[in-house]
Amino acid sequence: MRRTVQAVALHGVLAFGAALTLLPLLWMLAASLMPAGEASAVPPRLVPSAVTLEHYRALFARLHLTRSLLNSAGLATAVTAVSLFLNSMAGYAFAKLRFAGRDRLFRLLLGALVIPAQVAMLPLFLMLRALGVIDTYWGVIVPGMASVFGIFLVRQYALAIPDSVLDAARVDGAGEFRIYRSLVLFLCAPVLVTLAVFTFMGTWNDFMWPLIVLADDRLYTLPVALANLAGEHVQDTELMMAGAVLTVLPVMLLFVFLQRYYVAGVMSGGVKE
Amino acid sequence: MGRGRINPAWGFVGPALLAIGAFFFVPVAASLLLSFTDFDVYAVARPDRLRFVALGNYARLLGEPRFWTALGNTAYFVVVGGPLSVGVSLGAALLLEAKLARWKGFFRTVFFLPVVTTLVAVAVVWRYLYHPRHGLLNLLLGLAGIHPIDWLGDPRWAMPAIILLAVWKNFGFNMVIFIAGLQSIPERLYEAARLDGASAWQQFRRVTLPMLAPTFLFVAVVTMIGYFQLFAEPYVMTQGGPANSTLSVVLLMYEEGFRWWNMGYGAAVAFVLFAIILSLTLAERGLRRLQPGAR
Numbered sequence: 315m316r317r318t319v320q321a322v323a324l325h326g327v328l329a330f331g332a333a334l335t336l337l338p339l340l341w342m343l344a345a346s347l348m349p350a351g352e353a354s355a356v357p358p359r360l361v362p363s364a365v366t367l368e369h370y371r372a373l374f375a376r377l378h379l380t381r382s383l384l385n386s387a388g389l390a391t392a393v394t395a396v397s398l399f400l401n402s403m404a405g406y407a408f409a410k411l412r413f414a415g416r417d418r419l420f421r422l423l424l425g426a427l428v429i430p431a432q433v434a435m436l437p438l439f440l441m442l443r444a445l446g447v448i449d450t451y452w453g454v455i456v457p458g459m460a461s462v463f464g465i466f467l468v469r470q471y472a473l474a475i476p477d478s479v480l481d482a483a484r485v486d487g488a489g490e491f492r493i494y495r496s497l498v499l500f501l502c503a504p505v506l507v508t509l510a511v512f513t514f515m516g517t518w519n520d521f522m523w524p525l526i527v528l529a530d531d532r533l534y535t536l537p538v539a540l541a542n543l544a545g546e547h548v549q550d551t552e553l554m555m556a557g558a559v560l561t562v563l564p565v566m567l568l569f570v571f572l573q574r575y576y577v578a579g580v581m582s583g584g585v586k587e
Numbered sequence: 588m589g590r591g592r593i594n595p596a597w598g599f600v601g602p603a604l605l606a607i608g609a610f611f612f613v614p615v616a617a618s619l620l621l622s623f624t625d626f627d628v629y630a631v632a633r634p635d636r637l638r639f640v641a642l643g644n645y646a647r648l649l650g651e652p653r654f655w656t657a658l659g660n661t662a663y664f665v666v667v668g669g670p671l672s673v674g675v676s677l678g679a680a681l682l683l684e685a686k687l688a689r690w691k692g693f694f695r696t697v698f699f700l701p702v703v704t705t706l707v708a709v710a711v712v713w714r715y716l717y718h719p720r721h722g723l724l725n726l727l728l729g730l731a732g733i734h735p736i737d738w739l740g741d742p743r744w745a746m747p748a749i750i751l752l753a754v755w756k757n758f759g760f761n762m763v764i765f766i767a768g769l770q771s772i773p774e775r776l777y778e779a780a781r782l783d784g785a786s787a788w789q790q791f792r793r794v795t796l797p798m799l800a801p802t803f804l805f806v807a808v809v810t811m812i813g814y815f816q817l818f819a820e821p822y823v824m825t826q827g828g829p830a831n832s833t834l835s836v837v838l839l840m841y842e843e844g845f846r847w848w849n850m851g852y853g854a855a856v857a858f859v860l861f862a863i864i865l866s867l868t869l870a871e872r873g874l875r876r877l878q879p880g881a882r
Contacts (some may be wrong), residue, residue: 321687328682330882332697337757339700341723342712354721400603407599423607429615429870430816433857434838436615436844438610460603487612490595493763519705521819522837526845537707541823544711558708569703573696576703581758581767 340378341489342562346370346555353551355382369411369556382530382539389451389524389535390517393458394510405468406498410475421551423462433521434562439526452529458517459564464509467582472498487525508579511572515565538560604699622854631848633797644855654856656831657839660746661862668750672814673807680765681795695766699759706727708757710823713752714739717824739825742832749820751831757813761806768802770797802874812864836860 341360345353346369347427348362375381406414410422438457439448447453475498483493499506521537528534540557547553569576622644622867624630630637641678643756683691701709716723717738725735738748783789819833821827827834827842838858844853 317687321689324682324685324687328694330687331679331682332694335697335701337723338709338712338716338755341716342709345715353715356721356727358721358723360723381606400606403599404603406595411594411596411599413596413600415753416596419600419604426607426611428865429611430812430860430864431859432816432840433618433861434614436840436850436857437614437621439845440850441610441614443618449863456606460606462607465603478736487843490845491598494599515703519707521705521707521822524840526841537705540705540711541707544714544823554711554715558712561708562704565703565705566700569700570696573699576595577699577763582765 326351328357337564342555342558346551348552350550350552353555354549359382364547369485369550369553370560372553373560377543377557379536379539379557382536383560384533385451385533386518386561389454390514392451392455393517394513396455397461397464397513398510400507401464402461402468402502403494405465406463406472406494409469409472410477410480410498423465435523435526442527446521446526449529449533451533454517454524457523458513461513464513467509468502468504468505470582471502471515475501504575504578507572508575508582511568511576512579515568515576520531520564524527599705612791612864614671618854618857620860621851624851626851626854629849630850638767640851644852645859647852648855648859653765653831654839657834657836658859660832660834661815661817661836662676663746664750664753664817665811669807669814670754671750672754672757672810673761673875675754675805676806677760677765677803678757678844683762684769686694695763698762701756704756704761705825706819709756710752710820713748714824716749742830743831745786745832749824750815751823752820753814754815757810761810764806765799765802767798769801772798804871804874811867815867 342364345363347357348365349366350368351357362442370379378471401536408416420493434457442448442453442456447456479497483497488496519533519537520535521541524535525541528538531539531542536557540554540561543557544554553574604702623639625640625643636782655850682688685700688694719725719737719740722738729735736744738744740758740830742776747875776794776798777790780794787792816837818837818841821833821835821838822841825833827838837860840853842850843856
């Protein structure tokens with residue numbers, strides 16, 4: 315009897331928490347489908363009186379957000395591809411290849427994790443300006459090409475590869491790059507998926523650096539375009555909510571399908587201590 | 588390794604090290620130098636007008652009320668928002684790890700969902716939820732008999748509003764880390780405690796909390812470090828207002844550096860942030876050594 319009461323109370327609290335957590339997201343979705351003006355009705359409405367897609371049409375037809383959507387997708391894909399390649403090579407080498415100063419170098423990289431990214435931003439901007447890549451896609455891609463976190467993640471995973479497997483490949487005459495390409499990438503596939511999901515979402519959601527680097531609104535990523543619209547279209551609640559849905563939905567879907575890998579990444583960053 | 592031949596390992600680590608070195612380590616070092624100069628909008632056009640001012644920017648910073656406002660606001664966000672976030676995360680993790688809990692996977696996914704959303708997008712959404720007249724939050728509070736609050740327009744409420752958004756957005760992340768920590772506590776410790784007649788509360792106090800202490804410390808410090816970097820929420824929701832009540836250190840750095848091109852001054856702001864974060868990290872290392880059973 316007492317257990318039943320406890321179970322009901324526990325699930326009541328969990329359900330209440332879940333409802334509160336979902337409420338802002340559900341309202342965002344509902345408001346994006348409401349006829350113009352309905353989202354600012356008093357008292358507030360939770361459910362659209364009639365469902366309309368006009369705000370989504372306006373985003374694409376009038377505000378050219380297709381461009382931003384493609385920018386976001388393209389930049390996130392490019393950063394993910396390049397950084398996956400560089401980080402996996404470096405992570406594997408730090409785990410399995412021998413070279414002078416390896417461990418000291420790795421400790422130095424880990425030490426750099428305490429430096430917040432904002433510290434580098436001002437000179438980085440001046441450097442990239444001198445290189446002529448400010449206000450281009452390259453300005454967004456270049457600082458994301460490799461990351462300490464990515465190298466760390468791959469290294470921890472690659473440590474478990476038995477040396478005998480690699481040595482057997484060497485005896486068979488395979489070159490080091492060939493071993494990496496056909497053996498290591500295959501053996502590290504799960505952690506590479508984790509890292510890919512992390513990098514893609516991180517780049518997609520990033521705001522401060524694209525805001526700094528991109529001035530031409532044709533190059534804007536979705537978050538930058540959305541922040542910009544939020545200033546101009548404060549009154550158009552439904553339109554802004556459609557923009558928010560468009561920005562959030564791709565990464566949420568990605569998460570729902572690949573959540574096992576994503577959560578594995580969160581844990582490996584946190585629990586190793 | 589043959590004499591005179593380059594170790595092939597450098598071919599593997601070289602590209603990544605080059606990228607991180609050129610686009611992170613070099614700018615960080617340059618940032619320190621920059622903070623000792625008067626680099627401003629005139630120097631952007633003509634670098635020869637640059638002057639070395641030693642600690643001049645830091646001295647100016649300490650005499651500037653806006654800097655202290657930004658630091659105070661950021662500290663408020665960290666000191667109130669940090670513990671609140673960690674507390675909600677721990678609460679959610681404990682509920683989900685309760686023996687009676689069902690549909691754990693579903694609840695965990697729901698609680699984690701805000702973490703993967705785009706901060707700018709949800710900040711836009713919350714700006715409308717906080718609307719004094721037709722916002723959902725005041726409607727809910729009205730049901731409880733609380734008078735409408737002008738969340739983002741009142742200097743007393745703007746920072747609490749940003750904290751509330753941050754807690755909602757972030758608690759799922761630490762929750763997952765706490766769940767992993769809870770799952771790593773050996774079941775036999777609870778069995779032993781029960782044999783000794785310990786109540787549920789005593790088991791929590793004597794077994795769960797001490798075993799969770801290292802995770803707790805790690806989560807608390809990482810959360811505080813992240814919260815010191817507050818930027819997008821005030822940028823999107825309040826632009827630092829009203830009356831500078833949500834101006835954060837990073838927002839100040841952004842405005843000084845990228846809006847007014849006072850890059851020397853902005854770099855000094857960035858290094859103050861770095862100093863704070865570094866001291867937090869060192870404090871965590873120190874505390875970890877004090878813990879029983881530490882290496």
